[in-house]
Amino acid sequence: MIDHISLKVRDFDRAVEFYTIALAPLGYQVLRDFPGVAGLGVNGKPDFWLIRSEQAVPIHVAFGADRDEVDQFHRAALAAGGQDHGAPGLRPEYHADYYAAFALDSEGNNVEAVCHAPPTAPRARKAAAKKAPARKAAAKKAPARKAAAKKAAAKKAKR
Secondary structure: OOOOEEEEEOOHHHHHHHHHHHOHHHOOEEEEEEOOEEEEEEOOEEEEEEEEOOOOOOOEEEEEOOHHHHHHHHHHHHHOOOEEEEEEEEOOOOOOOOEEEEEEOOOOOEEEEEEOOOOOOOOHHHHHHHHHHHHHHHHHHHHHHHHHHHHHHHHHHHO
């Protein structure tokens, strides 16, 4: 399993803007930001890194999505200044359920959103994303519970 990938770009600011918009329908956002480096990801884990470099070579990168997200990605990528490199649709030359869309960023990188599932298959990431807010809420409550317990213990000790 691939943990993360780094994409070297010449125009760093433009790339961050493009990918922030284009990948938003897939749940991606900038999670880490350093001078000349940005990590984008979902659910707190950056797995797609942009790195400023004068030695950028265009690559092809594909992001897993459901079919609606493929469509949304394509619209967002074009709205962000990407060039159409393949409208959303089936690509039976790859396999019967290969549904994808492609866009080129300003540096010629071929960015794809792809769904391998049949049209009726559920999407695991959406279920996980729905659980994430509940986990975040529980995590926020934990420090409050600890503080309340400490306060109660201190109060009890004074008696």
